[in-house]
Amino acid sequence: MAEFDLPLEQLRAYRPDVRRPDDLQAFWDATIEESRALAEPPRTERVETGMTLVDTHDVTFSGFGGHPIRAWAHVPAGASGPLPAVVEFHGYSGGRSLAWQNQVFATAGYVHLTVDSRGQGWKAVGATPDPTADAGLSTEPGVMTKGIADKDTYYYRRLFTDAALAVDAARALPWVDAARVAVTGASQGGGLAIAAGALNHDVVAVATDVPFLCHFERALAISDRDPYGEIVRHLARYRDRVEQTLDVLSYFDGANLAALAQAPALFSVGLRDQTCPPSTVYAAFNHWGGDDKEMAVYRFNDHEGGGEHHVPRKLAFLAQHLR
Secondary structure (H helix, E strand, O other): OOOOOOOHHHHOOOOOOOOOOOOHHHHHHHHHHHHHOOOOOOEEEEEOOOOOOEEEEEEEEEOHHHOEEEEEEEEEOOOOOOEEEEEEEOOOOOOOOOOOOOOHHHHOOOEEEEEOOOOOOOOOOOOOOOOOOOOOOOOOOOOOOOOOOOOOOOHHHHHHHHHHHHHHHHHHOOOEEEEEEEEEEEOHHHHHHHHHHHHOOOOOEEEEEOOOOOOHHHHHHHOOOOOHHHHHHHHHHOHHHHHHHHHHHHOOOHHHHHOOOOOOEEEEEEOOOOOOOHHHHHHHHHHOOOOOEEEEEEOOOOOOOOHHHHHHHHHHHHHHHHO
């Protein structure tokens, strides 16, 4: 697929006016405060994986509404801490996977909390339901339109809160130095990393790859791919809900949340990415509230972005801010 979005020199300066609600900060402050008031200390249970260099623990922590959220904590074998931690969120339809999988950050010396996405896990193994009545009516298959009629019931209110409280849970683990916790993720996981960095000020670094959930109105206009396509199909049927829906989405737009974040950030973008178009990634990057930020550009790549080639750069970024 050819480059289809703005030229790189225009992307670097792309800082669009994004629909932004006046009560954005108040909405999220109240949301996080309400769920923190219901939170219990995380529970951990050691599991056997056959791996000798990493100890893995099954973690359950309190997310939105006090709902139990599952995660794996991968810890360098025999470590007692305190160690820096990396909290990882996953792409759309993914989950924490199996206990023996995805241990790169632990082998690099970090406590690695790999977090489920509630109600997902249809392409990678998950273990967390979405126990709420707020799924809404007439939703497109997937989660993009669950509860989308109102900001209070929208699915991503719950998922973003889970992400922010996952940082609280990581800081409470016995092996973790609470002053050194970073967040990361790709695609939806990248959007969740932005949300966590914006909504939990204890985050000390954010590494977000080809982030989803940014600059919704631009994405809906130029991308034909799912998951944004779920919203397009919904609005094609419910033509009278366009402005209402866009108003709801503005509370969850990564470009708006990025403006609330201050931690150092490493973004990555694929200039041929039709799932999360480059201009939507740059919208979040250029609205980032902190000055310490950098963008890794992969000119010939689609939604895979930097893939395995980006891992060393991410590890160097994390070492810079966590060691």
